[in-house]
Each structure stands twice: as structure tokens, then as C-alpha cells.
Amino acid sequence: MKASYFFKEEIKDNNYQGVLIRDRLLLEEDFNCNTYARPNKPNLRKEGIEDFLRKIKDNIQSIDISKATKHLLLEDLEFDANTDQKIIEIVGSTFENLSIKTSNIVGSFYFKGNQLNINCRFGNSFLQYMIANTSGFIELERFGGLNNDIGLGEWILIIYWKMQLKKAFSHGLYKTYIQKKESINTIKGSIDINAYIAEHYFNGKTTCLYKEHSYENHINLTIKKAIAKIGKSKYDGMLNDMLNIKSTFDGIHFKNGKTNESDKKVKNPFYKKYNEVYDLSQRIINDEFLSFGDPESEFSAFIFDISLLFEHHIRKVIKxxxxxxxxxxxxxxxxxxxxxxxxxxxxxxxxxxxxxxxxxxxxxxxxxxxxxxxxxxxxxxxxxxxxxxxxxxxxxxxxxxxxxxxxxxxxxxxxxxxxxxxxxxxxxxxxxxxxxxxxxxxxxxxxxxxxxxxxxxxxxxxxxxxxx
Incomplete structure (x- = not known):
């Protein structure tokens, strides 16, 4: 099969025996190489695959799994990752002897735009099922499918962002107080003495200073931008189960599309769940879909321990x-x-x-x-x-x-x-x-x-x- 399909779809978790690359790949396409108008295409493609796996291996060796593994789907304190296990084991150095072994780690690795996924061995539809069961906020039949154009890590991040947004939104749309100054017929708030003295005559209105609830804040603007970005991308189908939330944020009108950026943290404990939604929205806006690695660098990845998710799922089933x-x-x-x-x-x-x-x-x-x-x-x-x-x-x-x-x-x-x-x-x-x-x-x-x-x-x- 083609290298791009194999690295995206065919590598599964908990394969301790390993899969030998040479037995699975046909050198029919360029992968991590460019053979246009060059002789010896098969050998150049082998070298491209060897370099891709070597770079993945070299970068993984520098990763601290305790910091890299995401606990995105499990928020309670009952679970912790096994930091002794290997993320992925790449054995061999040439196309003829390279093999890949996996453990409980699932996710995506990227190098120079090429992708390697470690998929759930029971199928990513079962992964979706467990996440839906864990979150309690996602309707499975409108889940937002995982297709070949979406990396597993990207899909997980957006799912997690949706989960947190739904939880935050269940407390209502985040609102803040804004200071307003207005000439009105009845007294509201405090009187602006300076404005009152400056008036040449009393026209029946008094300039007042008062505070008023407003949805025009930097948190909501950032979330609105993240929703808009997803809606205009290949991930747009993942918004199908939150159309009411989308329409609510679409209905907030910001003057000149700007807000006070100094207010980036929610201080009201009732709305504190919006803090994480804000951080995740920033990552989506900035294309930081990955749990570690600079988005500008050649290598990056997003991983998590699926055994924790399975354990959480089993507990819920038995409960x-x-x-x-x-x-x-x-x-x-x-x-x-x-x-x-x-x-x-x-x-x-x-x-x-x-x-x-x-x-x-x-x-x-x-x-x-x-x-x-x-x-x-x-x-x-x-x-x-x-x-x-x-x-x-x-x-x-x-x-x-x-x-x-x-x-x-x-x-x-x-x-x-x-x-x-x-x-x-x-x-x-x-x-x-x-x-x-x-x-x-x-x-x-x-x-x-x-x-x-x-x-x-x-x-x-x-x-x-x-x-x-």
C-alpha cells in the first residue's frame, strides 16, 4: 500500500510484535522526498521513508512522556499516565529491517508535513464511542467523523475543545461589566459631576456613569474566532452538534472586532471553565494543534494514553x-x-x-x-x-x-x-x-x-x- 495511507491508517496501538515496513509498503508515491525528473525513484523513496522514521525516532527520544501525554479526556484525579512505557518504538535503520512497535499511546506525529498516526486497534469509531461516554456532552450520532484529511491529534483537540465549551456554556454565556457614560432622563449609577457643572442649562437629562453587563469581551471574541476558523476549514463537520452555541457566539457583535485584551482571564468562579476554553481557542486560532513542539518546527506531535480512557470507560459501564x-x-x-x-x-x-x-x-x-x-x-x-x-x-x-x-x-x-x-x-x-x-x-x-x-x-x- 502507499506510504501515506499506511502511516495514517495502518499503525495500531499495542502491537508489541511490530510491523515490518518492507512487507506493507509499495513504493508507488513520493513520501518525504521529491523524485520528479530523477532516476532511481524506488531507492529515493526508500531513503525518504528511512529519513522520516529516523527523525520521528530521534525527536521522540527527547520527549518527557509525563509532560507530553495529554490527560485531555479525563479530568478527575483518579487517573494518571504510565510514564514508564515507550511512546513508539522504531527498530532498525534501513527500509529492509525497519519495524514499528506500539504500546498504549495513541496520537499523531508530524515531520515536514507528513503524518504518522497510532490508531486505536479496535477502530477509531470505538475511540469516539469511549470519548462520548466519558464526556457526557457529545451526541455520538452527530459526533463529527474522523476522515483521512484530519489528523488524529487534531481531531482529539477539537473534540476536547467542544467538550469544554459545552460545559462552560451550560453555565451561560460569559459576561462582564463595562463602564458606560450616558445622558439619560433618570438617575442611574453615579452622576458625572464635571459634566453636570459644564452644562449651561438643565435639559431634563443627567450625565451618569454606570456599569452594565456585556458579552463583548476578549474571551468571547477569541471563542468566536475559533468557531469561525473551524467553520471555514476541513473540520467544519465537527460543529454539527453545537449549532446553538455557534449561533449564540455569531450573534455577539464587537465594535471594530476588538476588545480589551488585558482581560484574558475569567475571575468570576461561576464562569471559570471559560479559562480553558479560551486557551484551547487560542491554540486553534494559532494552528497549535499539538501537545508539544513548536508549530513552526519540522517535528511536532499530539499523544495520549488510551488505556486511561478505557479504564474510565469501564468504570462508567460498571457503575x-x-x-x-x-x-x-x-x-x-x-x-x-x-x-x-x-x-x-x-x-x-x-x-x-x-x-x-x-x-x-x-x-x-x-x-x-x-x-x-x-x-x-x-x-x-x-x-x-x-x-x-x-x-x-x-x-x-x-x-x-x-x-x-x-x-x-x-x-x-x-x-x-x-x-x-x-x-x-x-x-x-x-x-x-x-x-x-x-x-x-x-x-x-x-x-x-x-x-x-x-x-x-x-x-x-x-x-x-x-x-x-
Whole structure:
């Protein structure tokens, strides 16, 4: 396939085996090179691809993932990125041996106008579904589709801008006070004494100084400009689910298109959500679609950890059926020799009467064959740590892991794992251990029903515990 299509569409998250470039690319087009009127086109195109991946690799090595990874979709304090994982691993140096390996990081990389996307392995439509479920403000059927002309990072930034704008707008359109001076029939505010003295005779009107609400402020002007820019670009379809907001901002008329630029921060706590909308609007206006990198430089990128989004999504799905304890409840700490580390299981199910279930959510592949089959070693030890600590305070009656899988893989995977196993913690505790799979459908019309079905597993478990 063509290099431009491959780098945009075919690289998926969590590909630890890697994809060998030579097996996937046909050298049919120029990519990061210009072979016009030059001989040896295939070799020049190979060199262009090699240079592109080498520059991506070199620039990534200088990135601090803790600062670069965006938490755009998750605003609560329950989630944090895994800063130990690699953003993307590019192995090899020539066209013949170059391969790309990926982890939980999803996003876009740009070099000299060429783009490399790490896409959701379940399809970017499922990524849209999770974001819609997380935000609660975006209607999925009018979501604003992701097409080949829009980078994944650009699309995510505009989606996030929309989410924040909708949240801010739910409190009303931001307004400020402006000072007005006017000759009026009734007294309003304070009288302008100097103007009053300067009058030669009283004409029935008094010059007053007063304050009045106004929507003509720099925050609203900046948002209006961002909406206008998106509306005139290839992203215009992404405004379809906020036409009422667009018409409201379009209706604000600014004299000479200018405002007082010194008022760039919202001080009123009721409207404080507009501060982030303003910052994001500035980035859109200035074409700063990227989470790091100077927009004038050759390299830039926008990335985020999709495993955090999946974990948040799973928690919301389960919460629709049964009560969960807060993840960030500070109950236990583990010493590390210098300080202590807090421990937070991903899912703590409250079965009542001090009975709980503990599950860890993994966005990884669940392997049923080979050396890596079953739950990975470090993940098992992590769960055992949770169980040991929480058993000292609660009666832990259920535990395990939650993995995503495609709809067509579900039955093979469930048949491959043992129905129930047990983890022995201490002298007496035999805690049931389960592997649960969350089905992902290519047809999102089925996904809502899959979510209900998944959440009901835990409700059934709760009902059986209550009977016992």
C-alpha cells in the first residue's frame, strides 16, 4: 500500500510484535522526498521513508512522556499516565529491517508535513464511542467523523475543545461589566459631576456613569474566532452538534472586532471553565494543534494514553449496574525504602456489608498461547498486593482482570480461560479469581447492548452474594 495511507491508517496501538515496513509498503508515491525528473525513484523513496522514521525516532527520544501525554479526556484525579512505557518504538535503520512497535499511546506525529498516526486497534469509531461516554456532552450520532484529511491529534483537540465549551456554556454565556457614560432622563449609577457643572442649562437629562453587563469581551471574541476558523476549514463537520452555541457566539457583535485584551482571564468562579476554553481557542486560532513542539518546527506531535480512557470507560459501564468505591480513596500505602506509594485498584465493587470485589483493568491483548499466555507476571503480583492490603480491612469476595476483545474473539477467549480459580491470601482467604472480557463490536449499534450485558455480570454476582 502507499506510504501515506499506511502511516495514517495502518499503525495500531499495542502491537508489541511490530510491523515490518518492507512487507506493507509499495513504493508507488513520493513520501518525504521529491523524485520528479530523477532516476532511481524506488531507492529515493526508500531513503525518504528511512529519513522520516529516523527523525520521528530521534525527536521522540527527547520527549518527557509525563509532560507530553495529554490527560485531555479525563479530568478527575483518579487517573494518571504510565510514564514508564515507550511512546513508539522504531527498530532498525534501513527500509529492509525497519519495524514499528506500539504500546498504549495513541496520537499523531508530524515531520515536514507528513503524518504518522497510532490508531486505536479496535477502530477509531470505538475511540469516539469511549470519548462520548466519558464526556457526557457529545451526541455520538452527530459526533463529527474522523476522515483521512484530519489528523488524529487534531481531531482529539477539537473534540476536547467542544467538550469544554459545552460545559462552560451550560453555565451561560460569559459576561462582564463595562463602564458606560450616558445622558439619560433618570438617575442611574453615579452622576458625572464635571459634566453636570459644564452644562449651561438643565435639559431634563443627567450625565451618569454606570456599569452594565456585556458579552463583548476578549474571551468571547477569541471563542468566536475559533468557531469561525473551524467553520471555514476541513473540520467544519465537527460543529454539527453545537449549532446553538455557534449561533449564540455569531450573534455577539464587537465594535471594530476588538476588545480589551488585558482581560484574558475569567475571575468570576461561576464562569471559570471559560479559562480553558479560551486557551484551547487560542491554540486553534494559532494552528497549535499539538501537545508539544513548536508549530513552526519540522517535528511536532499530539499523544495520549488510551488505556486511561478505557479504564474510565469501564468504570462508567460498571457503575450503571452496581456501586463502585472511589478509586482515589487514600486507604493503603506501600513503603519503598525512602517514602511510600499509595495503591489504587482500578475497580473496587461495593457489594455491601463490608464485602468488596477488586478488579484491575488492562487494555492489553490477552494471550491464550505461547510464552506470554494468561495474565502477565507483573500484573498478577500487582493484584495480589491489592488483595493482601484490602483483605486487612474488607472481606474481599471477588477479584480478577478485565480485558477488551473483539466481538468475534469473545467466545474463544472465554472458553480458553478457567471458569473460576482462587487466590490464597493469608492462611484462610481463598478469593475467587476471574478473567472478564469486555466485547467491542465494529457496529456501534450493538455496543450499548454489550455494555449493559457486561455491567449485569457484576449485578448477578452481587445478587448471588446477597442471597448467600
Amino acid at each position: 450503571n449496574s452496581i456501586v463502585l468505591l472511589p478509586k482515589n480513596k487514600n486507604e493503603f500505602e506501600i513503603p519503598n525504602g525512602i517514602t511510600t506509594n499509595k495503591i489504587f485498584p482500578d475497580v473496587i465493587i461495593d457489594y455491601g456489608n463490608n464485602k468488596i470485589g477488586i478488579y484491575d483493568v488492562k487494555y492489553k491483548h490477552f494471550q491464550t498461547k505461547g510464552k506470554e499466555k494468561g495474565v502477565q507476571r507483573e500484573d498478577k503480583f500487582q493484584l495480589i498486593t491489592y488483595l493482601a492490603y484490602y483483605s486487612s480491612k474488607y472481606e474481599v469476595i471477588d477479584s480478577g482482570f478485565i480485558y477488551p476483545c473483539r466481538d468475534e474473539e469473545f467466545y474463544d477467549l472465554t472458553n480458553a480461560v478457567k471458569e473460576v480459580q482462587f487466590i490464597k491470601v493469608g492462611k484462610t482467604n481463598n478469593i475467587p479469581f476471574n478473567i472478564r472480557f469486555y466485547k467491542v463490536s465494529e457496529d456501534l449499534n450493538f455496543q450499548y447492548n454489550f455494555d449493559i450485558e457486561f455491567g449485569k455480570q457484576f449485578l448477578v454476582e452481587s445478587n448471588s452474594i446477597t442471597k448467600d
